[in-house]
Amino acid sequence: MFNTGFGKAVRGLLEIIMNFVFIAPDFPDNYRHFCDRLNKNGVTVLGIGECPYDALSDTLKSSLAEYYKVDSLEAYDQVYRAVAYFAFRHGRIDWIESNNEYWLSMDARLRQDFNVKTGVQPHELSLWRSKSAMKPVYRDAGIPSARQHKVTTIESAAAFIENSGGYPVFAKPDVGVGASDTFKIEKACDLEEFFRAASAEDYVMEEFVTGDIFSYDAICDSDGNPLFESSFMCINVADSVNNGTEVMYYVLPEVPGRLREYGRRALKAFKVRSRFVHFEFFRLTEPRAGLGEVGDFVGLEVNMRPAGGFTPDMINFAHSVDVYKIWADMICFDSSADINAGPDHWCVYASRKDRFTHLHSHEEILGRYGDKIVMCERMPGIFATAMGDQMYTAILGSEDEVREYGLFILDDQAQIVIPSLYDRSTY
Numbered sequence: 001m002f003n004t005g006f007g008k009a010v011r012g013l014l015e016i017i018m019n020f021v022f023i024a025p026d027f028p029d030n031y032r033h034f035c036d037r038l039n040k041n042g043v044t045v046l047g048i049g050e051c052p053y054d055a056l057s058d059t060l061k062s063s064l065a066e067y068y069k070v071d072s073l074e075a076y077d078q079v080y081r082a083v084a085y086f087a088f089r090h091g092r093i094d095w096i097e098s099n100n101e102y103w104l105s106m107d108a109r110l111r112q113d114f115n116v117k118t119g120v121q122p123h124e125l126s127l128w129r130s131k132s133a134m135k136p137v138y139r140d141a142g143i144p145s146a147r148q149h150k151v152t153t154i155e156s157a158a159a160f161i162e163n164s165g166g167y168p169v170f171a172k173p174d175v176g177v178g179a180s181d182t183f184k185i186e187k188a189c190d191l192e193e194f195f196r197a198a199s200a201e202d203y204v205m206e207e208f209v210t211g212d213i214f215s216y217d218a219i220c221d222s223d224g225n226p227l228f229e230s231s232f233m234c235i236n237v238a239d240s241v242n243n244g245t246e247v248m249y250y251v252l253p254e255v256p257g258r259l260r261e262y263g264r265r266a267l268k269a270f271k272v273r274s275r276f277v278h279f280e281f282f283r284l285t286e287p288r289a290g291l292g293e294v295g296d297f298v299g300l301e302v303n304m305r306p307a308g309g310f311t312p313d314m315i316n317f318a319h320s321v322d323v324y325k326i327w328a329d330m331i332c333f334d335s336s337a338d339i340n341a342g343p344d345h346w347c348v349y350a351s352r353k354d355r356f357t358h359l360h361s362h363e364e365i366l367g368r369y370g371d372k373i374v375m376c377e378r379m380p381g382i383f384a385t386a387m388g389d390q391m392y393t394a395i396l397g398s399e400d401e402v403r404e405y406g407l408f409i410l411d412d413q414a415q416i417v418i419p420s421l422y423d424r425s426t427y
Contacts, residue, residue: 017091017094018042018043018044018094018095018331018332019043019044019046019086019090019091019092019093019094019095020038020043020044020045020046020094020095020096020097020331021046021047021048021083021086021093021095021096021097021110022034022035022038022045022046022047022048022064022097022098023048023049023073023079023096023097023098023100023103023106023107023110024048024049024050024073024098024100024103025045025047025049025060025063025064026047026049026051026055026056026057026060027049027051027100028308028309029057030310030312030313031099032057032059032060032063033059033312033324034099034324034327034328035047035060035063035064036059036060036062036063036324037322037324037325037327037328037329038063038328038331038332039062039063039064039065040325040328041328041329041331041332042332043328043331043332044065044090045063045064045065046064046065046066046067046068046086046090047060047064047066047067047068048067048068048070048073048079048082048083049067049069049070049073050069050070050071050072050073051069052069053067053069065090066086066089066090068082068085068086070082073103073106076106076109079106079110080110080113083096083110083113083114084114087114093114093116094116094118095116095118095119095331096110096111096114096116096119097119099276099305099306100305101303101304101305104120104125104128104129104304104305105122105125105129107119107120108120108121108122108124108125109122118274119274120273120304124271127270127271128270128302128304129175130174130175131148131172131173131174131175131204131301132148132150132174132204134270134299134301134302135148137266137269137270138266138269138299140269141262141265141266141268141269142265143262143265143266143269143298143299144291144292144296144297144298144299145291145298145299145300146206146207146209146282146291146298146300147160147164147206147207147290148204148205148206148207149164149204149205149206150174150204151171151202151203151204151205154191154192154195157191157195157205158188158191160205161185161191161205164207165207165289167185167186167187167190167208168184168185168186168208169184169185169205169206169207169208170182170183170184170185170205170206170207170208170209171183171185171194171198171203171204171205171206172203172204172206173202173203173204174202174203174204175202181198183197183198184208185205207288209282209284209288209291209298210284210285210286210288211282211283211284211285211286211298212233212234212282212283212285213233213234213280213281213282213283213300214231214232214233214256214259214280214281214282214283214297215230215231215232215233215234215278215279215280215281215307216229216231216255216259216260216262216263216266216278216279216280216281217229217230217231217232217276217277217278217279217306217307217311217315218230218263218267218276218277218279219275219276219277219323219326219327219330219336220267220272220273220274220275220277220330221273221274221330221334221335222273222274222334223273224267224268224271224272224273225267226263226264226267227326227330227335227336227339228321228323228326228336228339229255229260229263230251230252230255230315230318230319230323231251231252231254231255231256231259231260232249232250232251232252232307232311232314232315233249233250233252233283234247234248234249234250246350246351246352246353246356246388246410247349247350247351247386247387247388247391248348248349248350248351248406248409248410249348249349250314250346250347250348250349250402251311251314251315251317251318251319251346251347251348252318252346253318253319253344253345253346254344256297258296258297259281259283259297262281262297262299263279266279266299266302270302272304274330274331274334275304275305276305276306276323276327277302277303277304277305277306278302278303278305278306278307278308278311279299279300279301279302279303280300280301280302280303281297281298281299281300282297282298282300283295283296283297283298284296284297284298306323306327308383308387309349309379309383309387310349310375310391310393311349312324313375313393314347314349314393315347317345317347317374317393317395318344318345318346318347318395319342319344320342320343320344321338321339322338325338326338326339345395345396345397346395346396346397346398346399346401346402347374347393347394347395347396348393348394348395348396348402348405348406349391349392349393350391350392350393350394350405350406350409350410351379351387351388351389351390351391351392352388352389352390352391352409352410353384353388353389354389354390358409358411359411360408360409360411362390365392365408365409368408369392369394369405369408372394372395372396373392373393373394374393374394374395375391375392375393376391376392376393377390377391378390378391379391392409
């Protein structure tokens with residue numbers, strides 16, 4: 001985009017004048033790379049967080065022009081004062097962002113209060129945060145999605161269940177992040193228990209869809225056009241949280257064609273601009289009347305932030321790219337010249353939970369796959385319930401290798417069924 005002399009001059013000017021406020025730049029740990037790439041583009045990166053400065057990583061410290069510690073990011077007045085201080089010290093604030101779903105509302109409120117126009121505003125958030133508000137958007141975009149009911153009374157919920165094909169159904173918070181506080185309701189007594197256990201009025205209920213979860217991950221420009229796209233397939237994380245199963249997922253070498261089409265439609269329909277996003281879809285493993293046949297994709301939900309955990313790093317390994325730099329280039333230049341065409345691989349995450357006994361030891365795993373494993377770490381407690389306690393992430397070259405890897409690490413004692421690998425009939 002900036003190949004001409006004029007373009008280079010504009011690019012240099014942007015590097016000098018841009019002030020970017022990054023909320024909670026220390027969490028998760030890999031978000032330090034976003035700050036690092038912004039800094040390398042010449043941006044003045046200003047951090048606000050709860051972590052003491054001395055506890056920040058060296059990479060993050062060297063990326064930040066200044067850091068403001070608050071007692072709590074939940075205290076809006078403290079965060080507001082921090083941004084006001086930065087504006088006084090450095091001049092007009094050009095961007096405010098956390099890349100974190102939890103802080104979407106605060107980010108938007110800060111933009112409104114400081115007249116920052118480069119991100120979503122408070123009045124635009126409902127389509128992004130409310131699962132019930134997402135349904136009409138999917139419909140208007142021509143993307144199939146499960147029938148849904150906004151929970152009010154047990155009688156209306158029972159009527160929805162009867163009209164949508166019967167049990168099971170799935171209940172989840174209308175506004176929520178991740179797979180926590182979700183319920184699979186399989187019979188009438190489960191429905192009664194759900195109404196006793198949950199604040200039902202804050203929930204939505206959906207017909208239960210049998211399928212594998214696929215993601216559409218993209219970094220899009222200010223017009224909502226994808227600069228970079230990727231996809232991963234995973235075991236249902238809700239099962240990991242609610243049923244205690246173990247975890248395996250993997251970034252695919254390419255995005256299935258129909259999934260790419262639906263992902264791009266969703267970018268436009270949800271009015272996404274200048275963001276790194278993570279959209280989730282089901283690929284049906286059983287036909288469902290009104291939704292589709294085996295292999296068809298069904299819209300699940302949109303998340304206006306990068307995929308969680310180490311997924312951005314896995315995308316880098318799979319596609320030989322640097323998504324942190326692509327994102328920083330999008331912020332600065334609305335384009336990126338650093339999108340590599342490959343080589344492309346499967347990047348596979350398999351994670352054990354400590355409560356299981358396994359056939360193969362940690363040492364045996366490293367002995368067999370040590371030359372292919374690119375990350376081998378204990379997961380922080382906050383992520384362990386969903387993502388396992390000990391993870392092994394590897395770069396592999398074929399579907400057969402992916403299956404063998406999963407079966408070696410997550411054996412029969414793990415009580416897990418590895419789903420069928422990605423099917424080229426969906427391309």
